[in-house]
Amino acid sequence: MVPRALAAALMVLALPSPAGADTRGALVVDKGQGARIDWTRGMVVARGAAAADLRAPSPQVARLAAERRARSAAQARLGQLARDLKLADGRTVGAALKKDAAAAARFDRAVARTLDLAIDHASDGSVVLSAGLPIEAIRTAATGPTDLPTGAGASTTARAAATGLPTALVVTAGKHLAHPAVGVVLTAGGERYAGPTLFAGREQAVDAGRLGGRPVRLKAGGGTGGSLELTGGDAARQLADARAAGALVLVVVAEKP
Numbered sequence: 001m002v003p004r005a006l007a008a009a010l011m012v013l014a015l016p017s018p019a020g021a022d023t024r025g026a027l028v029v030d031k032g033q034g035a036r037i038d039w040t041r042g043m044v045v046a047r048g049a050a051a052a053d054l055r056a057p058s059p060q061v062a063r064l065a066a067e068r069r070a071r072s073a074a075q076a077r078l079g080q081l082a083r084d085l086k087l088a089d090g091r092t093v094g095a096a097l098k099k100d101a102a103a104a105a106r107f108d109r110a111v112a113r114t115l116d117l118a119i120d121h122a123s124d125g126s127v128v129l130s131a132g133l134p135i136e137a138i139r140t141a142a143t144g145p146t147d148l149p150t151g152a153g154a155s156t157t158a159r160a161a162a163t164g165l166p167t168a169l170v171v172t173a174g175k176h177l178a179h180p181a182v183g184v185v186l187t188a189g190g191e192r193y194a195g196p197t198l199f200a201g202r203e204q205a206v207d208a209g210r211l212g213g214r215p216v217r218l219k220a221g222g223g224t225g226g227s228l229e230l231t232g233g234d235a236a237r238q239l240a241d242a243r244a245a246g247a248l249v250l251v252v253v254a255e256k257p
Contacts, residue, residue: 035047035081070128078131082107
């Protein structure tokens with residue numbers, strides 16, 4: 001069972017990029033044939049295609065079978081792309097899965113629950129389908145249960161706004177993290193947080209509405225072993241508040257992936 005807070009976070013990450021976002025700061029890696037790693041959206045995207053079965057009694061029947069095959073093809077590509085992603089500790093996701101049977105099982109379940117982003121049906125029943133796998137789902141599978149709270153009811157953003165907690169952390173990584181990676185952990189004093197994370201070359205690449213009404217902006221003063229140490233006298237409290245709220249994290253990196 002996926003915790004409600006995690007499910008809410010994945011739904012937010014699955015939303016299309018709003019028109020208000022400035023795509024000049026977006027970090028997207030084109031993998032060809034309709035596939036890409038969209039670090040700013042928090043999504044791995046792949047395309048699958050399937051021809052219609054000419055022996056089917058009608059295009060409608062052929063379309064249903066073709067859609068399943070197209071989805072399976074997209075999921076297979078997504079699984080491959082996800083395994084090749086780098087974790088913050090330097091390993092690939094695939095390497096981590098090989099050493100952890102439970103993680104591998106979580107990963108397989110995540111790939112089986114990909115999101116249909118677009119489905120194109122041809123008149124002969126053939127199908128081209130684009131599917132998305134949230135990077136947060138990959139992180140949760142590879143590194144274990146999420147840090148997000150699991151309270152019942154409202155979304156993390158709604159609960160954070162109601163209690164005055166941060167809706168997002170915007171972290172300027174500076175020289176301490178040059179490229180996006182899965183599973184970056186934020187630390188400050190004795191506090192740590194690894195939540196749903198986006199990456200961009202500039203904050204404006206993410207629509208302000210996605211950051212919510214109470215974003216907190218912090219800077220990294222160090223980074224080792226897949227973590228970013230936050231600076232500022234109030235950083236530990238702010239990080240604890242963000243973790244309690246299940247706040248979105250936006251890491252602003254200096255270079256493109």
